[in-house]
Structure formats: C-alpha cells, structure tokens
C-alpha cells in the first residue's frame with residue numbers, strides 16, 4: 001500500500017453511473033514532476049472500489065493498488081454482495097464505512113473530491129461546488145433523471161463526511177460543447193430552443209476525453225489529429241464521432257434517454273409514441289426509484305426506467321440478455337438484434353460524416369458492455385465488414401487476459417480497439433493539472 005498517513009494531496013474521484021458508483025483514490029504526484037502534456041500522468045492510483053447493479057443485486061468491490069496497477073492478491077481485496085445498498089447515497093456510505101474499517105488513510109488527507117456530473121447545462125468547465133453551482137446542477141436534474149440527482153446525494157454525503165475537502169464537479173457534457181451548431185440544434189422554433197436550452201448536449205464526455213487521449217497515444221498520433229468512432233456501451237449507451245480530436249456528433253441528446261437504448265432506457269423513438277403508450281404521459285410521476293430531488297413526468301419516467309432491455313427481456317444486465325440470445329429465447333434475440341441494429345445506425349452515420357476510410361483511424365469499444373461482451377463486439381464488427389472493419393476471433397476472445405488501456409482486436413485494414421475507459425482518472429488528472437486547485441497546498445509528496 002502506497003498511502004502514507006503524513007502525506008497530503010489525495011484526490012477522491014466519484015463516478016455516479018446509472019447502475020453503478022465507481023470510486024478511485026489518487027495521490028497527486030509532486031508538483032515539480034507534473035507536465036501538462038497529453039501523456040502526463042500526474043496522479044498515482046491508491047485504491048479503487050465499485051458498487052455495481054445498484055438497483056437490482058448490488059455488489060461491492062474494493063482493491064488496493066500497487067503503483068498504477070491493481071494487485072488483486074492484497075489482503076484488502078473484496079468482492080461481495082452488498083444487500084444493504086439501496087441507492088447511490090447508501091453505496092457511498094458503504095464505501096466510507098469500509099475505508100474506515102480498513103484504516104488505510106486518514107480522511108483529512110483528501111484535498112479534493114471530483115464528482116462526475118452527467119448534465120452540466122451551460123457549464124462546460126469544472127466548477128467548485130458552492131450554493132450557486134449546487135442549485136444549478138439541481139435544476140438540471142430533470143434533464144438527467146438517473147444521474148444528476150443521485151450525484152447530488154453523494155455531494156451532500158461528501159460535504160458531511162469530508163468537511164475539509166473541496167468538491168469539484170466535472171461534466172459529461174463538456175466534451176461535446178463545441179459540436180457544430182447544425183448538429184447540436186433541433187428542427188424546432190429557435191426562439192423557444194434558445195430560451196429553454198433545448199438542444200443536443202451529449203453525455204459520456206469524460207469517458208470520450210479519456211478514450212481519445214488513450215487511443216491517440218496507442219496510435220502514436222496527437223489527439224488533435226485523431227478521428228475515431230467510439231461506442232461507450234454500458235447501462236447507458238452512446239456513440240460518438242470524434243473528428244480531429246473534437247466531438248463532431250454523439251447519439252445522446254437533450255437528455256441521456258435518446259440515441260441508443262440502454263439497460264432501462266428506450267433510446268431514440270418517435271417522440272409522439274409515448275402519448276399513444278399512456279394518456280398520463282404529461283402527469284408528474286411519483287416513481288420512488290428516482291433520487292428524491294428528481295421530478296419528472298410519467299413519460300420521462302417510463303422512457304428512462306421502464307424501457308430498454310429490461311423491458312424487452314426482464315433483465316437490465318447485458319450478460320443475462322446475451323445468455324437468452326445464445327439460447328435462442330425470442331426476447332433475448334430481439335433485444336440483442338435491436339441493440340446491434342441501433343449501434344449500426346451511428347457507426348454508418350459517423351463514418352459518412354467524418355469521411356470514411358481515408359479519415360477514420362479506428363472503431364473503439366468501451367463501457368461495461370463494450371469492454372466485456374465478446375459476442376456483441378464480434379457481431380457489430382461482422383456487420384461493418386463493408387467498411388473494412390473485422391475482428392480477429394482469438395484477440396477478441398482474449399481481451400480480458402491482456403493488460404493495458406487499449407487492446408487491439410481487429411484485422412487489417414481498419415483498426416478495431418477495446419479501450420478500458422476511466423472517467424475517474426480523467427477527472428483526477430484534470431484536477432491535478434489545474435494550478436488554481438493547488439495554490440496554497442503544501443506539496444508534501
């Protein structure tokens with residue numbers, strides 16, 4: 001264990017996903033050694049923890065890191081069911097209790113807590129949490145019903161448990177801030193659109209920023225010259241066309257419900273469908289599964305929590321869907337084929353928009369499903385053969401056994417990659433590189 005009780009400069013990074021809470025603790029390296037280059041790694045990982053399947057069968061895992069790698073044989077490795085966890089706030093409380101019981105660090109050593117906030121609205125730079133920014137993020141909760149409210153409950157818990165630490169919000173939407181106007185705009189009355197902020201924002205931006213840098217490094221190119229089609233496939237799934245280091249287009253929209261379907265989300269549908277689904281669409285929902293500070297209509301509640309592969313198959317876990325598909329169960333076959341079909345919509349679109357084989361450097365899979373589903377990667381790549389993408393079966397099946405951030409699974413001519421995304425590291429890195437967050441901090445490392 002590399003933590004020291006006397007040291008300072010610890011950064012806690014919290015990533016509230018729709019089905020998970022991922023937590024990493026880092027030490028900022030000595031300020032004298034920090035370079036702000038795309039390759040700089042200004043933090044050292046100390047420990048990592050995650051709570052997955054929060055709203056179904058929660059599991060808690062905790063590992064102590066050895067330098068930059070996780071050492072699974074250390075005494076504090078845990079991976080167990082955690083039935084006491086009900087939501088993100090209780091997940092975070094469970095983590096803090098475990099940290100305390102292991103006495104690995106003094107909580108006072110944590111200087112900054114980085115929070116992944118999915119919807120940042122007009123904020124596109126990290127911002128310290130104060131009353132004003134807290135309320136701004138709170139007002140956006142209805143535009144990310146599975147995320148912002150849950151993240152705010154964790155911010156509150158942090159302020160209480162770590163009163164000396166500074167809470168900083170990092171936004172998923174920031175990476176997409178400079179999407180061209182005609183791509184982020186909707187074909188509606190523009191006066192209304194501007195007044196109410198009705199446009200495409202895009203999400204998973206911390207993940208895309210991390211992937212861009214990791215893949216560019218792998219390819220030996222500057223990020224600003226790297227063009228990728230990236231699939232971030234998890235409980236929330238999205239695609240992004242990254243052109244010369246910038247988000248050109250992405251599949252999620254005003255909220256994370258649009259684009260690809262997810263574990264409990266519908267993805268893009270005809271906007272009038274919901275009025276034919278229920279005559280109560282516009283009424284306020286009283287659904288208890290959403291965070292207490294989220295207030296949405298029945299339509300939004302249905303499309304966010306009662307759709308996706310959970311609605312199609314009864315399970316929100318892609319592993320279960322894959323089993324059903326492999327067994328030929330009609331519901332599993334429908335969910336699997338539907339997901340593949342929708343993914344192809346975006347690959348084809350971004351391929352065309354970004355100039356095809358001459359320009360696109362790679363197709364990248366990431367997120368809980370993209371990083372782990374051998375079957376999904378194989379079938380998506382097979383469907384993209386006409387674009388020059390192909391997967392090497394042995395490499396595709398062997399991904400779990402290969403270390404590193406980026407794994408090659410393709411065959412010539414086009415690159416197909418798996419990137420193990422790390423939103424926590426993306427936030428901690430930005431935090432460590434931002435001088436204003438460290439002014440007045442003694443560098444004791």
Ligand SMILES: Nc1ncnc2c1ncn2[C@@H]1O[C@H](COP(=O)(O)OP(=O)(O)O)[C@@H](O)[C@H]1O
Pocket residue numbers: 017018019020233234235236263316317318319367368369372373374
């Ligand atoms: N071995 C696996 N094969 C396929 N899918 C997996 C596997 N392990 C986890 N998953 C899927 O990944 C999803 C979680 O994705 P992740 O990106 O970690 O979550 P979140 O969207 O909450 O951030 C789970 O719901 C599960 O369906």
Ligand SMILES: CC(=O)OP(=O)(O)O
Pocket residue numbers: 016017018019118172203204234235236237256
């Ligand atoms: C934006 C989003 O859907 O995030 P996640 O996949 O982490 O739930």
Ligand SMILES: [Mg+2]
Pocket residue numbers: 016017018234
């Ligand atoms: Mg996620």
